[in-house]
Amino acid sequence: MTSPADDHLGFSPDDDQPIRYIDRTHAWYETLGYGNPYRYAHYADVPFTPLEKPLAEARIALLTTAAPFREDRGDQSAKAPYNAAAKFYEVYSGETACDHDLRVSHVGVDRAHLSDDSSCWFPLPALRRAVAAGRVGGLTARFHGVPTNRSQRHTIEVDAPEVLRRCRQDGAEAAILVPNCPVCHQTMSLMARALEADGIPTVVMGAAKDIVEHCGVPRFLFSDFPLGNAAARPNDLASQDATLELALRTLETAPAPRTTIQNPLRWPGPATWRVGFMNVAALSAEEIAKRRAENDQVKQVAQAVRDQSLAAGSQL
Secondary structure, three states, X not given: OOOHHHHHHOOOOOOOOOOOHHHHHHHHHHHOOOOOOOXXXXXXXXXXXXXXXXHHHOEEEEXXXXXXXXXXXXXXXXXXXXXXXXXXXXXEEEEOOOOOOEEOOOOOOOHHHOXXXXXXXXXXXXXXXXXXXXXXXXXXXXXXXXXXXXXXXXXXXXXXXXXXXXXXXXXXXXXXXXXXXXXXXXXXXXXXXXXXXXXXXXEEEEOOHXXXXXXXXXXXXXXXXXXXXXXXXXXXXXXXXXXXXXXXXXXXXXXXXXXXXXXOOOOXXXXXXXXXXXXXXXXOHHHHHHHHHHHHHHHXXXXXXXXXXXXXXXXX
């Protein structure tokens, strides 16, 4: 709603502001009939490790919650329905010198505003350009894939130590973390806290401001883009480099923990893109029942993938 006074003063519409994903997800799952609202991680104290050397001399690690494409796991394209079969439950690594096909169909991103441009969620090409330009000293030999896990205990006690071990093994002197879905943002916030507490400076490049700040991280570059686009606008090379540069500046200049910098770039088109994502007001009773059935099926598939992953791990 706007008034003549708003138009005269140049005000933006009231809904032209970051989505409150904690409220949105709580309302969504409550409407679908699930009780016991999920408690997002929340800390008052935040660890902070200053960058000890210029970025032009530092070795950077890249952490992602995107999943490697697997032909046997069904449709994993940008517009595919949520694909729990493509989920992963153990930390994985890949060589930064190689190109990789990473997808986000396994998490709850905003598919209505997602493209097949993986640079939006996996900024390895932009990081390589930064290295070539001398802006960054180098990349670690590997990037690391971090499982999106609703269990904060598992993330803190199992996944975070493994990621830290691999970052130390690779000689990481700082880390860039890029989440995708709401729970991904919590996962990467917990990961940033763990790395920072062990002496590795971090910056989270994310799009769910309330979740990251609720958890509490040392440095956060916030891009007010639909989930799945935390690193860039689609097919926009300039936005890839500009967004990464802001993350690097945040890594360099943050004076204290809980530093948030907002990307000045805006999502193209009208600001109404925020309206549709997990918005229960748009659901009819029939649609609610359909979404509940779909969600129950997704949970069954995810549990089967998790059980298979645990079984494979126990045989190693």
